[in-house]
Amino acid sequence: QKEVEQNSGPLSVPEGAIASLNCTYSDRGSQSFFWYRQYSGKSPELIMFIYSNGDKEDGRFTAQLNKASQYVSLLIRDSQPSDSATYLCAVEDTGRRALTFGSGTRLQVQP
């Protein structure tokens, strides 16, 4: 069973700080990695994807991938109260032709 592990949190950060969310995965063959944001009572929405080792930046979000360590992270700069949500890490499972999700990290940004 291929697994994706995340700390469930809650991760609490003050407004304006950097939030760091981490994820590890078990499938060494995975090539595609995704971060989704899910507000309470809503469905997940895609916020970042990364395919290559290193960093990828999009506005206040930076995704980091280290395939050797099987580790992917998401940094949120200048955190806002509206960033308070659960962040889901998803990893491609080529065997099942689908994504495997972690259980999510709940982020709370304190005003």
Next chain:
Amino acid sequence: ETGVTQTPRHLVMGMTNKKSLKCEQHLGHNAMYWYKQSAKKPLELMFVYSLEERVENNSVPSRFSPECPNSSHLFLHLHTLQPEDSALYLCASSQESEGAIYGYTFGSGTRLTVV
């Protein structure tokens, strides 16, 4: 209509009922999925259809039956459900190319309660 549309948004059914969930995508994607989301658990993959071909998932009980009549529509037929099947059922679509998946777009989900 844009994106991925799921109906109904909420469903309450008895254990002896038969009902169906519907999903429609307007994105031109070639793959569709059903996931189950229960409290405190990761999203569980139930079924995958890629290019209208079902990718087997033998871990799902037979009381759940998928149907994919074309690349834009996906159904989940439900019968003789158990209370533990109460959850949020999410449909998603994506573009799959040469085995690579380019991220999902999710529908709003169907909140199912089995009584």
